[in-house]
Amino acid sequence: MTISFDNPNWWLLCVVPIPILVHLVARTRPAERLFSSIALLRELVRLQSSRTRPKDWLLLLLRTLLCGCLAGVFLLPNLGGGADGEGGRALVLVLDNTASMGAADGQQVRMNRALSMAQAAVQNLAPHDLVNLVTLAGYPRFVFERPESARPLIVRELARTASQPAAAADVSAALQAACSQVDNLPDGVNGLVLLISDFQSDTMKEAVAAIENKASIRCVNVAQTTAVENTALTAMTLTPARPLPGQKVTLTVTLQHWQGAVAREGAQPLSVSVNAGNLRLSQPCELDRGKQKKVQFELTAPSTPGDWVLTAQTEPDAYPEDNTRNLVVPVADKLDCLAIATDRVQLGFMLRALENTPFLRTLYLPSMPETAADFVVWHSPTLADVPSIRARQAAGETVLIVPDFEKDTALLPLLSGKDGCIAGELRNDGGNWKVDFVATDDPSFSLFERAALENLGNAGIYRRLGADLSSAAAGAEVLIQYRKESADSVPVPALLRKPMGRGELLIWNMPVTARDSRQGFSPLYLPLVAEQLLQARGTSDEAEPVAGQDYLQITIPSGVDVAELRLLAADGTECPLVFQGVVARSEQPAVPGVYRWVAGDTELQTVAVNFPREESDLRSFSPNGSVYVQNAHSETQISSFGGRVALWPFLLAAAFIFFVVESLICRKPAEHTKSDLLP
Amino acid sequence: MGQAPTILRPEDMARLANYRFAVRMMAEGWLNGRHRARGRGSSSDFLEYRAYAPGDDAKLLDWRVFARTDRLQLRTFEHETHLECHLFVDSSASMAFREYASISKLQYASHFAACVAWLVVRGHDRVALQLFDEKVRHFVQPGTTAAHLNRCLSLLEHNTAGGHTDLPQALGRSKGLIQRPVTLMIVSDFLCDMDALQAALNPYIHLGCKVVLVQVLDRGELSLSGQGLARFVDMESGERIICNPDELRNMYSERMRAVQQRMQAMCVARGMLYLSTTTDSSFYPLLDALAR
Numbered sequence: 005m006t007i008s009f010d011n012p013n014w015w016l017l018c019v020v021p022i023p024i025l026v027h028l029v030a031r032t033r034p035a036e037r038l039f040s041s042i043a044l045l046r047e048l049v050r051l052q053s054s055r056t057r058p059k060d061w062l063l064l065l066l067r068t069l070l071c072g073c074l075a076g077v078f079l080l081p082n083l084g085g086g087a088d089g090e091g092g093r094a095l096v097l098v099l100d101n102t103a104s105m106g107a108a109d110g111q112q113v114r115m116n117r118a119l120s121m122a123q124a125a126v127q128n129l130a131p132h133d134l135v136n137l138v139t140l141a142g143y144p145r146f147v148f149e150r151p152e153s154a155r156p157l158i159v160r161e162l163a164r165t166a167s168q169p170a171a172a173a174d175v176s177a178a179l180q181a182a183c184s185q186v187d188n189l190p191d192g193v194n195g196l197v198l199l200i201s202d203f204q205s206d207t208m209k210e211a212v213a214a215i216e217n218k219a220s221i222r223c224v225n226v227a228q229t230t231a232v233e234n235t236a237l238t239a240m241t242l243t244p245a246r247p248l249p250g251q252k253v254t255l256t257v258t259l260q261h262w263q264g265a266v267a268r269e270g271a272q273p274l275s276v277s278v279n280a281g282n283l284r285l286s287q288p289c290e291l292d293r294g295k296q297k298k299v300q301f302e303l304t305a306p307s308t309p310g311d312w313v314l315t316a317q318t319e320p321d322a323y324p325e326d327n328t329r330n331l332v333v334p335v336a337d338k339l340d341c342l343a344i345a346t347d348r349v350q351l352g353f354m355l356r357a358l359e360n361t362p363f364l365r366t367l368y369l370p371s372m373p374e375t376a377a378d379f380v381v382w383h384s385p386t387l388a389d390v391p392s393i394r395a396r397q398a399a400g401e402t403v404l405i406v407p408d409f410e411k412d413t414a415l416l417p418l419l420s421g422k423d424g425c426i427a428g429e430l431r432n433d434g435g436n437w438k439v440d441f442v443a444t445d446d447p448s449f450s451l452f453e454r455a456a457l458e459n460l461g462n463a464g465i466y467r468r469l470g471a472d473l474s475s476a477a478a479g480a481e482v483l484i485q486y487r488k489e490s491a492d493s494v495p496v497p498a499l500l501r502k503p504m505g506r507g508e509l510l511i512w513n514m515p516v517t518a519r520d521s522r523q524g525f526s527p528l529y530l531p532l533v534a535e536q537l538l539q540a541r542g543t544s545d546e547a548e549p550v551a552g553q554d555y556l557q558i559t560i561p562s563g564v565d566v567a568e569l570r571l572l573a574a575d576g577t578e579c580p581l582v583f584q585g586v587v588a589r590s591e592q593p594a595v596p597g598v599y600r601w602v603a604g605d606t607e608l609q610t611v612a613v614n615f616p617r618e619e620s621d622l623r624s625f626s627p628n629g630s631v632y633v634q635n636a637h638s639e640t641q642i643s644s645f646g647g648r649v650a651l652w653p654f655l656l657a658a659a660f661i662f663f664v665v666e667s668l669i670c671r672k673p674a675e676h677t678k679s680d681l682l683p
Numbered sequence: 684m685g686q687a688p689t690i691l692r693p694e695d696m697a698r699l700a701n702y703r704f705a706v707r708m709m710a711e712g713w714l715n716g717r718h719r720a721r722g723r724g725s726s727s728d729f730l731e732y733r734a735y736a737p738g739d740d741a742k743l744l745d746w747r748v749f750a751r752t753d754r755l756q757l758r759t760f761e762h763e764t765h766l767e768c769h770l771f772v773d774s775s776a777s778m779a780f781r782e783y784a785s786i787s788k789l790q791y792a793s794h795f796a797a798c799v800a801w802l803v804v805r806g807h808d809r810v811a812l813q814l815f816d817e818k819v820r821h822f823v824q825p826g827t828t829a830a831h832l833n834r835c836l837s838l839l840e841h842n843t844a845g846g847h848t849d850l851p852q853a854l855g856r857s858k859g860l861i862q863r864p865v866t867l868m869i870v871s872d873f874l875c876d877m878d879a880l881q882a883a884l885n886p887y888i889h890l891g892c893k894v895v896l897v898q899v900l901d902r903g904e905l906s907l908s909g910q911g912l913a914r915f916v917d918m919e920s921g922e923r924i925i926c927n928p929d930e931l932r933n934m935y936s937e938r939m940r941a942v943q944q945r946m947q948a949m950c951v952a953r954g955m956l957y958l959s960t961t962t963d964s965s966f967y968p969l970l971d972a973l974a975r
Contacts, residue, residue, distance in 0.1 A: 032912075034911070034912040034913050034914045034925050035909075035911070035912075035913050035914065036913075036914045036916055037909065037913050037914065037915050037916065038780070038915075038916050038918050039780070039915040039916065039917065039918065040777035040778075040780035040788075040872060040874060040901070040904055040918055040919075041777050041848070041872075041874040041917060041918075041919065042915050042916075042917040042922060042923075042924050043874070043917075044874075044935065044938060044939070044942075045915055045924055045926060045931065045935070046924055047938075048926075048931050048934050048935055048938060049924060049926050049931070051934070052930065052931065052934070
């Protein structure tokens with residue numbers, strides 16, 4: 005056990021002798037008096053001394069101890085903590101401030117408990133000890149690149165830290181980095197990673213399990229109970245995803261219930277309400293405990309284009325942040341369609357067909373644009389275009405490919421993930437090839453209820469042949485196929501659909517020629533198909549900014565004055581912006597809510613940021629492996645971290661006791677007996 | 684011719700005119716005088732009858748009693764003798780202490796001794812004077828003349844305080860100067876060892892001397908005065924001690940009272956007369972006590 009002193013101003017103790025010296029120098033000298041004989045006085049003084057000497061010694065002892073204790077209090081001593089860290093200690097504080105830490109757990113919010121413990125751990129460090137702080141909400145944020153001797157700064161940072169409505173990302177990397185900081189400390193410095201969390205998400209569990217040097221980490225679980233009962237709105241889906249003005253849509257709200265520490269049976273009565281502009285719909289439901297349930301609302305899209313904000317709510321419970329969810333639906337009178345082709349002739353055909361479609365806003369760009377579109381028609385893509393196509397599908401776009409089998413290199417990588425090409429040819433045997441609709445129950449064909457599909461089927465068109473197209477398209481669905489030549493022949497797909505990513509891949513295996521310009525006969529039915537597919541695709545909030553991680557950003561439209569560009573929260577407060585070229589983004593990561601990009605009086609875009617659904621699961625777990633997990637229930641437990649105990653409270657109490665005892669002794673008068681005074 | 688001593692003031696002499704120096708106890712002189720002696724003498728005052736014993740003076744037989752009773756009875760008379768008073772005046776440095784009164788203890792003692800000497804000489808008795816500190820400074824042989832008184836008064840007037848107090852030693856040295864029972868009056872502050880004093884007085888008591896102890900103190904010595912820390916300097920030894928009179932005052936007063944009580948008890952037990960006074964009070968009560 006060693007004693008260390010926290011007060012850096014210990015040298016101020018050197019001034020303590022100054023008042024003593026001043027007293028000794030400036031004290032009043034006793035007056036000199038001639039006396040007949042001091043024998044009697046000497047005898048009395050001796051007698052008094054014999055009586056008062058033990059008391060004087062006791063007083064001297066008490067006063068010395070009192071002064072020593074006060075000096076000790078000034079020095080802020082600590083006992084222990086220097087087992088093998090003669091060069092000091094280093095503490096890397098990994099603080100989980102994700103959304104689940106804001107849940108009320110027992111009598112206290114988890115985050116408050118975590119902050120108390122973190123502050124206790126930091127306060128327990130000596131001033132020269134090293135410390136660093138990592139917060140996990142959104143993405144790991146290190147205050148310093150390596151532990152620094154800046155305890156007051158960390159304390160201030162902790163005072164500013166709060167639970168953020170965000171999930172944790174890259175926790176494993178953060179813990180590894182923290183452990184790396186501890187491992188790379190100078191010789192003689194004793195380091196420790198202190199992870200304070202509720203250990204709620206699987207991410208945390210996996211991250212802790214993946215730590216290699218488990219001896220350098222210490223986990224503190226601030227969850228008071230193993231699970232907190234919670235109900236959350238986990239998803240909102242609108243079908244179709246991008247409705248046209250006045251179109252009837254279906255909103256599906258997904259509710260999820262998590263059991264608490266004590267599982268309960270039965271259903272939980274709830275009411276789900278949806279705010280859609282001025283319309284408010286409410287629907288009662290019974291949610292089975294521990295189960296998921298979907299509640300549907302039939303709505304009509306606004307009659308004017310624009311962003312349509314849908315807000316779903318349910319009764320708030322112990323964790324009310326996740327009982328509200330927003331969905332921003334763009335209502336457009338036209339769908340964005342991109343046409344990409346290297347063959348100018350083919351591009352001309354396509355554009356002519358697309359531009360005649362009233363609900364499509366066709367855009368032709370010579371190169372691959374960054375702009376997102378609802379529908380992309382891509383003529384003769386090559387292998388180099390595969391990454392772009394996949395990126396667009398991942399973003400939720402529907403990409404319709406019109407392959408050129410004579411020089412195709414993209415289909416096989418897109419369909420099966422293998423390199424190679426699907427060779428084919430354009431056959432025109434003088435006859436007209438007819439097609440069969442093999443998936444008439446597919447929502448894609450609901451559009452053709454009022455159209456004569458027979459016109460297409462009996463049109464008699466050229467046939468493109470793609471060898472191995474059927475076998476390569478595993479998992480794809482054939483919507484239209486060429487009529488079989490014979491009973492034994494393999495049917496050739498005319499229109500294939502394969503879901504990929506969040507979008508879809510359509511392969512149009514029909515020639516596009518000048519003859520096909522007539523709608524109804526032309527393979528340029530494809531805009532109609534596209535519209536139907538888009539309508540069938542339900543929205544998902546996956547594309548929304550992730551709370552705590554993503555920044556809200558917008559590409560500044562041309563003609564917009566940057567000075568007028570503002571980002572407004574739902575309550576009208578303005579969010580600070582950062583401009584990077586033509587992109588404006590919020591200064592801070594998004595927190596749940598509805599935000600509006602506004603330029604002057606013009607509303608540019610509405611964005612909804614929702615509560616991370618994984619944070620609604622408030623079950624806590626204990627990390628596996630040899631990681632030491634402390635279920636701390638009080639700050640005193642964490643303050644004894646490292647075996648270090650602050651001694652100044654004890655010294656202060658001792659000083660007070662010494663003072664009281666001294667006062668009592670001084671108050672008691674000296675007593676002399678008669679016998680003492682006899683000569 | 685020297686200047687006449689002023690220590691004995693005319694007003695004192697006028698006031699002492701009606702005083703007679705006579706102590707309560709009988710004197711043991713060897714000359715006939717006015718003072719009763721402890722034995723049988725030749726005065727005219729009848730003392731008692733006692734049975735005749737062989738060797739008794741036949742002149743003292745009361746023949747009338749023999750005629751009536753047929754027994755030989757001696758008729759005895761009181762013995763009247765003179766008085767020889769030896770005045771011992773303490774002249775040590777401590778006698779120069781003065782705090783409350785306008786005069787020092789030595790001045791007070793000198794005045795008192797002068798008055799006693801005057802009274803003794805006026806009563807045709809012999810007076811001797813001895814000034815001492817740790818040793819005998821001056822000794823004036825007993826005498827009864829005016830010149831002798833003048834010499835004593837002159838010594839008292841020009842006496843100065845100095846030296847250490849050692850009364851037992853001074854009494855021991857004076858032992859050879861007193862061969863007969865006399866009246867011994869010691870004027871001092873008696874700030875000395877009580878047992879040693881008693882031992883020093885024993886030879887005089889055994890000799891039959893009548894011992895009178897007159898303690899002269901300043902009131903500041905009876906009750907410690909002053910406030911706050913003070914450095915007390917011994918007037919004789921020059922030693923110093925720092926103490927707080929506030930803390931010692933009560934103890935000191937009680938202790939002084941106990942010292943005086945012990946001295947009183949010692950004097951009573953040894954047949955001595957103990958008188959105590961302070962310099963701020965008159966010494967005539969002392970003379971009254973002596974005459975009582």
